[in-house]
Amino acid sequence: MNAELTKILNLLRQSPNFVMKENGGHGEAEIFSPEKVPDGSGICWVAGETILRNGVILPSVFQVDTNNGGTLLAAYWWIAKQWYLQGDNALKTLGFERKDAYPYDWKYHVKLCIDIYH
Structure with a gap:
């Protein structure tokens, strides 16, 4: 995990009402604090929680x-x-097998206006 990504993840974890919106794919982004994340906002980063299959x-x-x-x-x-991208390294750190974690559910601290999963 690179240092810049770690900073972003920590900011959003520590300030869960903030959302980061990517602007154009050139490394530019803006931080905002919406009541809900508007549809059509592009790629956004949102803090929340993952609920693994085993309840963790x-x-x-x-x-x-x-x-x-x-x-x-x-x-x-x-x-x-420490931050982990979901997957086998994260599961290894947790001491879980895939069947313990997947399928998982999640929830956002700032809800999306349109969420096809929930």
């Missing part, structure tokens, strides 16, 4: 595409004071 709840930050109904692009999990 993980602080999380999600990358979502609000131009496509809130499609989940990535989930980052805060485990043992």
